[in-house]
């Protein structure tokens with residue numbers, strides 16, 4: 001079993017997959033005299049960052065949809081068609097693995113990844129050494145096809161169970177309230193409860209979704225009508241609609257939650273639902289601003305999500321955290337959200353969202369050895385008067401120099417360990433040309 005003490009501003013001792021001590025270098029060398037010591041000098045050891053909402057398979061679409069951003073329907077359609085028609089299964093594997101490399105390079109150790117090809121994404125996570133849940137997506141706005149779509153999902157989940165590991169688990173993701181009809185949402189929710197599967201979905205994201213659910217009109221309603229699919233809008237908020245359908249009984253992880261009022265937030269809290277706050281994606285697509293300060297004050301489990309790099313365009317949770325705080329302050333004038341709270345959201349908050357509280361997202365004895373070493377030596381970080389402020393307001397994932405997942409070093413010395421990044425880089429360029 002490998003044993004090591006990582007030393008920076010303080011030291012963390014790791015044995016096998018777990019943290020066995022946190023303290024000063026001298027304390028830990030006294031307690032563990034046989035452990036190898038690695039000293040990082042001016043650096044900070046952080047709990048591994050948690051990215052609660054990604055689509056790593058879509059990494060090949062970074063910058064591909066810039067001209068469609070003002071029309072969410074066109075954006076979704078171009079993405080869906082290009083993914084289906086232009087990318088091979090191996091392209092998707094390369095895309096997801098490259099996304100995984102980007103994540104661990106930025107100190108991310110755990111992801112909540114929604115994927116239409118979850119098998120590919122699970123294998124990509126395993127290739128890189130990430131921890132996470134891959135949520136198999138399900139689509140189906142037509143109530144006439146509910147059973148067929150549901151059977152497809154359950155067959156996929158049965159296959160995915162076969163490749164689960166201690167690090168990478170399976171979940172289900174009915175895509176969104178406008179792409180999955182009510183009866184299908186009900187069936188998937190019941191399935192998730194019966195099978196104890198985590199459930200993630202997009203919720204309360206765009207104005208178009210709000211119009212669709214509350215008023216039964218707009219681009220999503222028109223799209224269904226063109227396909228002769230009947231839609232009776234529930235005329236309540238997305239959150240109350242999901243509650244009616246039993247989705248909130250699964251304690252889901254809900255991405256975005258922009259269009260939520262105080263009653264919805266209370267509903268989310270009561271049902272122990274969790275929020276993946278994706279401020280950069282929300283802003284880039286012009287969807288609006290989720291009430292981050294209210295989420296924090298309500299005691300809800302909330303973590304940061306990058307969403308896919310098609311709408312971000314980076315997978316960097318430190319950058320996401322900085323943007324979240326600045327946006328909340330700019331919009332609500334809420335200077336009470338501190339750098340420490342943002343750091344806690346990026347780590348412990350993310351762990352709660354992934355049902356891994358106490359296991360990851362913190363540097364404590366007994367927790368998994370998921371950690372990241374952040375260099376504090378950059379010109380942009382000196383002087384360092386306040387370490388949380390330096391981490392959140394002056395640093396980004398590009399300052400990470402080591403990432404460890406369950407005691408295994410997955411990124412060190414500028415390389416993702418065990419991954420042929422040069423081959424992937426060449427393949428990513430081939431895929432870009434194919435998409436042109």
Ligand SMILES: [Zn+2]
Pocket residue numbers: 053054055114202255307308
């Ligand atoms: Zn998403």
